Amino acid sequence: MSDAHSGDVLFAVDGGIGRITLNRPKAINALTHDMVRSIDTTLAEWSDLPSVGMVLLDGAGERGFCAGGDIRALYEDAKAGRLEGPSKFFYDEYRLNARIARYAKPIVAFMDGIVMGGGIGLSAHASHRVVTQRSMLAMPEVGIGFVPDVGGTFLLGRAPRQLGMHAALTGGRLGAADAILCGLADYFVPQEGLADLALSLRGCATTQDIGATIERVAATPPEGVLGAAASWIETCYAAETVEQIMANLEVCQDAAAALREIGGKSPTSVKVAFRLLHEARLYGRLEPCLQQEYRAALASMRSHDFVEGVRAAVVDKDRSPRWSPAALKDVTPEMVEVFFETSPETDLGL
Numbered sequence: 001m002s003d004a005h006s007g008d009v010l011f012a013v014d015g016g017i018g019r020i021t022l023n024r025p026k027a028i029n030a031l032t033h034d035m036v037r038s039i040d041t042t043l044a045e046w047s048d049l050p051s052v053g054m055v056l057l058d059g060a061g062e063r064g065f066c067a068g069g070d071i072r073a074l075y076e077d078a079k080a081g082r083l084e085g086p087s088k089f090f091y092d093e094y095r096l097n098a099r100i101a102r103y104a105k106p107i108v109a110f111m112d113g114i115v116m117g118g119g120i121g122l123s124a125h126a127s128h129r130v131v132t133q134r135s136m137l138a139m140p141e142v143g144i145g146f147v148p149d150v151g152g153t154f155l156l157g158r159a160p161r162q163l164g165m166h167a168a169l170t171g172g173r174l175g176a177a178d179a180i181l182c183g184l185a186d187y188f189v190p191q192e193g194l195a196d197l198a199l200s201l202r203g204c205a206t207t208q209d210i211g212a213t214i215e216r217v218a219a220t221p222p223e224g225v226l227g228a229a230a231s232w233i234e235t236c237y238a239a240e241t242v243e244q245i246m247a248n249l250e251v252c253q254d255a256a257a258a259l260r261e262i263g264g265k266s267p268t269s270v271k272v273a274f275r276l277l278h279e280a281r282l283y284g285r286l287e288p289c290l291q292q293e294y295r296a297a298l299a300s301m302r303s304h305d306f307v308e309g310v311r312a313a314v315v316d317k318d319r320s321p322r323w324s325p326a327a328l329k330d331v332t333p334e335m336v337e338v339f340f341e342t343s344p345e346t347d348l349g350l
Contacts, residue, residue, distance in 0.1 A: 008035050010060070011042050015202030018042075018052040022122075025061025031069045031118045033089045039122075040096045047104055054210060055103070056198060057123060058110040064136070065111050066119025069093065071144065075310040078301045086301045090149070091348065093118060094290045097151045098350055101125035101286050106207045108214075110194055111135050111185055121150025124184045125286070128210055131176040132191035133222060137184055140171035142269040144313050145305030145321070147276060147296045147339070154289035157280035159183050161230045162237035168273050169237075169245070170261040177224030187214050188221035229254065242274050242328055266305040266321070267328045272296055272339045287350040295346045296339040 010021040020039060022029035046052040059065035069089070077085045100107060100122065109123035112132045120139060123129060131137070139152045148156065148168050156164030159182040167174060167182060179185040189197060197217055204210045226233070236248035236255055246262065249255040262270060276296060280289045300306045304324045312321035325331050 008032060009038050011038075013046075013049075013051055016051070016053040016204070017198075017202055018046045018049075018055045019198075020055060020057050022057075022059040022066055025059075025063065027070075028064045028067035028114055029059040029061065029119070030067045030071075031093070031122075032073070033070075033085075033092065036089070036093045036096055040092065040099060043096075043099055043103065052105065054106040054108065054201065054204060056108050056110070056201065057126065058194075058198075059112070059119075062113070064114025064119070064134075065109075066116070066122060067114050068117025068119055071310055071314055074301070075307060075315065078310075079307050083298065083301055087298055087345075090294055090297045093121065093150065094294055094348055095350070097121040097125055098287060098290055101151065103127075106204075106210050108201065108210060110198075111137065111179070112191055112194065116140060117152075118150055120152055120155070120184065124155055125151055127207060128187070128214060129185040130187045130189050130194070130197075130214065131179050131185040131221070132189060132194065133176060134191050135176045135179060135185070137174040137179045138171060139168055140173075142169065142265040142273050143171045143309065145266040145269055145303060145307070145309030145323070146300050147269055147272050147293065149293040149297050151286050151290055151293070153273075153276045153280040153293060154283070154286045155184055156182070157277045157289070161234040163226055163230060163233060165237045165245075165274070165277055166226075166233045166258065168277055169242070169265070169270055170258050171265065172258075172261065174226070175224050176221035178226040180221065181224060181226055187218040189214065189217055190219065193217050233258075242271050245274075246328065266309055266323050267325055267331045268303065268305055268323070268335060269300075269309075271328065271331050271336050275336060275340070287348075291348045291350060292340065294348050295342065298346055299339040299341070 012019045107126040108128040109126040111123045113134045115137045139148045176188045232254045239245045249259040
């Protein structure tokens, strides 16, 4: 079976495994709308197919599993005021994230190399999540005037000791050990062992069999950085406002890098992300988090900061975004509330 659209996703069934391979290596397998729809359609077909006992997700090329959504296409639509395209893309993408999380059959994700944004949504909701020494995970959305989405607020909201809030507000990259510590991955397997692992998974009959098979080749990942930093992160980010977090970071001698990172992000996005994660902890389930992310994502498409953030990071690449408002103190509660307004047009139907 192959992708009927463009070959950007490859599908195959062999040895009881339905394999889905993202196949845009030159773009680090960034997701287009057609890719999202073809994956969702295939998963729906495979859910009732006796020859598929489990699903394996991976990405083509040497650079990574998936760098996220096709930001350039979203930018062009948002800049022109065309919201129909982004609305449909996010609608289908977030519903796919929910399908993966609730899929009746085990899904194994090989999260090798770069895994960001939409790539997190495809892989981190899987039942068995494998990282390697090359893995670099991130939810960097606040750096382009956007918000953590694809269920990222649910995942990061469950991370221990405020590590998820730290990752969301800084957009920081997580290696294998830190990804496991934050609950975004389960197993560390050296990259050179993935091909053999894929073969070993053939014929696994149960979730327990799959877990045991991965455990046999899993190893201890190289030491991360968040474990040693967890104490000051927990202290600094346990606050009721972003302003208080920044004040805490200013007086923490270990937090200079985090203070600098957050200070360069969109002030509006930082405040919206802060509220999204707090609400995600209250929800405790993926679906309401996706629903709220959908509202916030569509509001972001109408905002100044998304167009400006993508311009600075992706289009002109001057790395000098001109945020509006430019300071956290100028982002009012009313400005944040816009990202949480409900309407029939923002209903995901989950």
